[in-house]
Amino acid sequence: MFNAFVSWPTAPVTKSLVLKALEALNPTPAIVASPEGDHNLLWSTYDDIDHELVHSHRESVLSSSYTFRKTLIRKHFLSRTLHAYVTKHPDSKLRNTSPRTFEIELSFVDELEEMLLDELWELGKELEDGERWWILKPCVDISRLDFAFLRCASQVEWLTAGNGIRMFNSRAALEKIFEEFEDADSDDDGEDKSDGEEDQTAVVTSQLRHFVIQEYLDNPLLFDPAEVLINGSSKPDEPQGFKFHLRAYCVAQGALKVFLFDKILALFSAVPYVKPSVEEDEDGDPLPVDLGPHLTNTSLQADRGEEGVRLFSELVSCQILSGPHDPRARFTTEDMKSIIDQMTTILAETFKAALENPVHFQPLPNAFELFGIDFLVTDSPGSQPRFQVSLLEINAEPAIELTGPRLSWILQDLFIAMGKVCVEPFFNPKTEELGWVVGETRHGLIKCLEEQVRAHP
Structure with a gap:
């Protein structure tokens, strides 16, 4: 006992x-x-x-948690780690499995121009022609926030659930984004706004200094989630392509085994996908991009319930609505297996990369942890494989409540598996399952990696 x-x-x-x-x-x-x-x-x-x-x-x-794991769960730490690993290991399969990423640290917009001429010179060159789109994401470290500066009690929850995200394709648009953030700061010192006037997706730049800028992947694999019937729904007459990302659950155990839970979620955007485009106001300034077709974070769509959540396996036989138009093109079991195989490889390599940064990732033999991993699948006809997986981010203490009642059974399976694989063998070593090789699935957990890491003092 x-x-x-x-x-x-x-x-x-x-x-x-x-x-x-x-x-x-x-x-x-x-x-x-x-x-x-x-x-x-x-x-x-x-x-x-x-x-x-x-x-x-x-x-x-x-x-149930490692003490040091910033390398994985902080966007800018993860970006640095992956870049360093690929530089050191040029043949790593991580080379083309994450969007190009730049780090930015600033509090005021007037710092931006100098940065684009110096450490962000490459990004500045990319922004000159306006052909490529980028996505700005805040890097939140809750422990360093001054809660007195938050405009409402729910802002911390919003900031850790995909808010503060913006899209742009020019220097002018990026500058305007930070100008709007600064305006939100200064407005906070004035009169209170009504609920209708409050920008619920703004961030306080004086409190959030770190951001990452990632290349926007504009060729996502598209499905219509309505083809998978739930709650008495009916199939659409004309399917429309919706963007989605895959939310996978990863269990890291001891020092170190890494598992991917084989029940993977597909989280869809609220509206059909359209490629981002530039719109200007009457003064010729860029207008904010409508993020509805592009964001797939269920935290921002709480009012939709389970409408935008499907099991990845439920999408098998759905019409592929990206790439060349072909109403006969259907997603197959082999397609899904190829994608999951890529995910396991990316996870294994990512944790290997994290191990090379022992200051900020220290796996202990007497710890385990559940992570929520976000992947995006792109559709590149003519490539091999056609559907290619990119790692977006890794989340600690993932918001599993957003799965919804219909699929809550997968969470029960996940936690029971964690108890059997991570907890029981620690207190009763006789129950440890031997001979579990990388690539094998037990209890719904696919073993991705097994390394012998020297214990930290």
């Missing part, structure tokens, strides 16, 4: 899944709600874990 501290104060769905996973263990641990006392298992949100206890009791205490 062992004790398990479980604490998810803002994620009741996650807490219930953890408790069900613990109930499935043999023996079932005693559940405690207080951080005080002797605990063997800390399966809780990162902030409630006693990380010093985890480091000092590696034989008897198991944690």
Whole structure:
């Protein structure tokens, strides 16, 4: 018998899944709600874990989170790590599996011009012709935010759920974006705005200094999610192509095994896809790009319920609505397998890259962690393979509540698998499954990587 501290104060769905996973263990641990006392298992949100206890009791205490993993979960750290790894390993399969990315750190728009002539010179050259589109994303480190500057209580949640994102294809458009962010800062010092006047997607640049600028991939694989019937819906007469990204769940165990959960979600945009285009106001200044066809983050579409969420496997036999128009073209099981194989390779290489940055990623033998991985699939007819996978970002404590009731069963399977694979063998080594090779699937988990990492002091 062992004790398990479980604490998810803002994620009741996650807490219930953890408790069900613990109930499935043999023996079932005693559940405690207080951080005080002797605990063997800390399966809780990162902030409630006693990380010093985890480091000092590696034989008897198991944690549900690594202490140091910024290399993976901070966009600018991940960008640097992947760039360094590909530079050192030019034959790595990561070379063409993530969008070109630039880092930017500034608080005021007047800093931008000098940056585009110096460290962002390459980006500045790209922006001269306006042919390529880019996407700006804030890099949020909640621990460094001054909450007194946030305009509303929900802004932290918004900033960590895909907000502050903008698209542009010119220097003028990028400058206007930061001017709007600065205006939002200065407006905060004036009179309060009504709800109708508040820009719910703005960010406070004085608080969020780090951004990444990623090349926008404008050839996404497109489906119509309405072809997969749910809740009594009917198939569309004329399918329309919607952009989507894949949300995969990755489990990292000890030091180090990496698994991909084989139940993968496809999260769709709210409106049909159109390529981004430039529109100007009466003064000739670029107007903000409508992000509706381009953003697939379900946190920004809470009012849609489960309408935009499908299992990836449910898309098999759907009409492919990207690439050359061919109403007979259907997505096949072989297509899906090719994409999942690419995902497992990318995950393995990404964690290898993270291991080469031991300051910001330190896998411990007495820890495991669940990550939400976002991938985008592009459609490149004539390429081999036709459908190619790009890594977008890695999220700690992913918002699993957004999966919805219809597919909640996959989350139960995921957490029970984590209990069987990550928790039970720690307290009863006899239950560890031997001979599990890379590429093999057990409990719905595909093993992607197994490395022997020297323990950190």
